[in-house]
Amino acid sequence: MTGLRxxxxxxxREALxxxxxxxxxxxxxxxxxxxxxxxxxxxxARTFFAYFxxxxxxxxxxxxxxxxxxxxALRDHAPGEAPMSALVRALDSAGVTGSDMTSDAARLRMRLIAESPVVQGRALRYQAEAQDAIARQLRASYPDDYDEVAAAAVVGAFVGAVTAALRAVFDASAGEASPGVEEDRRARVREATERALAPWLHPRS
Known part of the structure; x- marks a missing residue:
């Protein structure tokens, strides 16, 4: 149980x-x-810097x-689980295609990335660090399937596809505020990402 403190x-933190x-x-x-x-x-202000x-x-x-x-999620993949299945599940665990990425707060974040060089720099640094860490674990979990370059490429392809889809979805739904708009955004991002990554997700035998 979480303590009072x-x-x-x-x-x-949530209030900030x-x-x-x-x-x-x-x-x-x-x-x-x-x-x-x-x-x-x-x-x-002193309290602020204790959190951020x-x-x-x-x-x-x-x-x-x-x-x-x-x-x-990648490290603990099930025995016999296909690499791309494990990667998609891992990125879902990280919320890459979840509600936080398609919320109004996420749309604001995308807007500020475009407007502010400082925010853009932080976003690029975070994305690079995240991709590196996930690619390293993909390589470690599936050493017979990926070397360092291939692991980096496939993780980058997935994250790039999601980012591009999010940007397009936010542009298309600008001004919309219906109760189902976030659910629609998630569905469209998921569909677009799966189409873009079809060669990896569903390789031909």
């Missing part, structure tokens, strides 16, 4: 992220300071957890 920490998302949506990334985010969340190293990290609050989930 940990629950309080979780609530504070929610406050940042609200303020970024209203004023853009550069129009908001750390002090304003902390004030909105009803904590001090920088302002841009608020847009990627679960980055390391996602990578760890994908690596763990």
């Amino acid at each position: 940990q629950r309080k920490r979780d609530r504070t 992220v929610a406050s940042a998302v609200r303020l970024f949506a209203e004023r853009g990334y550069d129009g908001v300071t750390v002090a304003e985010i902390a004030e909105e969340a009803e904590v001090g 190293a920088s302002k841009e990290d608020l847009l990627f609050p679960d980055a390391q957890l996602r990578v760890s989930a994908a690596v763990d």
Whole structure:
């Protein structure tokens, strides 16, 4: 059971992220300071830095957890599970095609990546680190199927396909706010990704 102290920490962290998302949506990334985010969340600036190293990290609050989930899923793959099946399951475990990637907060993140060089740099660094870690584990889990180059290529292809599909889906659904819009986004991203990666997901015998 989660202790009281940990629950309080979780609530504070969630409040900081929610406050940042609200303020970024209203004023853009550069129009908001750390002090304003902390004030909105009803904590001090010192408390902010106990949770996040920088302002841009608020847009990627679960980055390391996602990578760890994908690596763990690949490492613990079932005996006989095909490599691409394991990779897709691993990336699903990391939420790459999940609700967080198709939410309004994710759409805001995509917009800020396009608008702010600082956010774009952090996003590119996170993506590169994530792909490297997942590719290393794919190689370790399936040494007879992939060398370092092939593992990097297939992970990059998957992440690139999802990223491109997300960008297109967000552009197509701009302004939509119906209850089923996020579910529709997820379905379209999944379908587009599977089509793009069909040669790997369903290789011909």
